[in-house]
Amino acid sequence: MRVSIREPRPSDVEAHRSAVLRSVEHLSPWNPVEPDVLPDLLRRQGAGLRTFLVIDDEDGGIVGKCNVANIVMARFRNGALGYDSYVPYNGTGRMTEGLLQVVDRCFIPEADGGLGLHRLEISAQPDNERSIAMAKRLGFRHEGFSPRMLFINDAWRDHERFALTAEEWPGL
Numbered sequence: 200m201r202v203s204i205r206e207p208r209p210s211d212v213e214a215h216r217s218a219v220l221r222s223v224e225h226l227s228p229w230n231p232v233e234p235d236v237l238p239d240l241l242r243r244q245g246a247g248l249r250t251f252l253v254i255d256d257e258d259g260g261i262v263g264k265c266n267v268a269n270i271v272m273a274r275f276r277n278g279a280l281g282y283d284s285y286v287p288y289n290g291t292g293r294m295t296e297g298l299l300q301v302v303d304r305c306f307i308p309e310a311d312g313g314l315g316l317h318r319l320e321i322s323a324q325p326d327n328e329r330s331i332a333m334a335k336r337l338g339f340r341h342e343g344f345s346p347r348m349l350f351i352n353d354a355w356r357d358h359e360r361f362a363l364t365a366e367e368w369p370g371l
């Protein structure tokens with residue numbers, strides 16, 4: 200692995216902002232471009248939302264960001280993964296390495312420092328080939344198609360839905 204994952208800190212705000220601003224063309228067709236979102240995300244961390252940064256081990260740069268959102272415990276133990284990679288690390292395989300670590304952390308029991316989830320979802324717009332390739336590379340199963348599922352870039356967008364349960368995860 201060439202990357203590590205960790206939770207974001209207030210000292211990441213500027214580096215994250217620069218990473219997003221460098222990546223506007225890469226992100227904007229698929230996700231909102233939010234260079235100033237990190238302080239808000241830091242405030243919202245809790246039982247329902249956990250954010251991870253993927254950090255390059257060699258130069259310490261921010262490779263990407265992954266939100267584990269809509270976390271519901273009890274009988275569901277489910278979370279939704281959302282992710283962005285940033286220039287210049289996109290397309291180098293580093294984001295895949297980071298997300299493998301995020302998935303692993305999600306399935307590790309809480310007693311062992313993980314999130315203790317049982318099921319993870321990924322939803323991607325049908326034409327978002329890179330995100331769909333990522334979901335498949337991580338081992339997620341295609342579960343279905345949901346019309347007008349998420350409001351992104353001023354419109355309700357259809358999404359392909361993928362999921363993975365702990366039983367299917369071989370571990371790192």
Ligand SMILES: CC(C)(COP(=O)(O)OP(=O)(O)OC[C@H]1O[C@@H](n2cnc3c(N)ncnc32)[C@H](O)[C@@H]1OP(=O)(O)O)[C@@H](O)C(=O)NCCC(=O)NCCS
Pocket residue numbers: 225226227229230281282283284285288289290291292293294295296322323324327329330332333
């Ligand atoms: C979706 C997204 C996160 C995928 O991230 P990424 O930067 O492409 O991730 P990776 O670099 O790990 O992807 C691996 C790709 O790098 C290639 N690669 C290059 N060098 C590699 C290496 N040394 N090891 C492994 N893979 C390598 C792989 O072949 C693969 O290419 P392919 O998809 O053409 O087969 C990214 O494209 C993105 O941020 N898109 C915009 C926002 C977005 O769509 N978010 C998701 C919304 S649902």
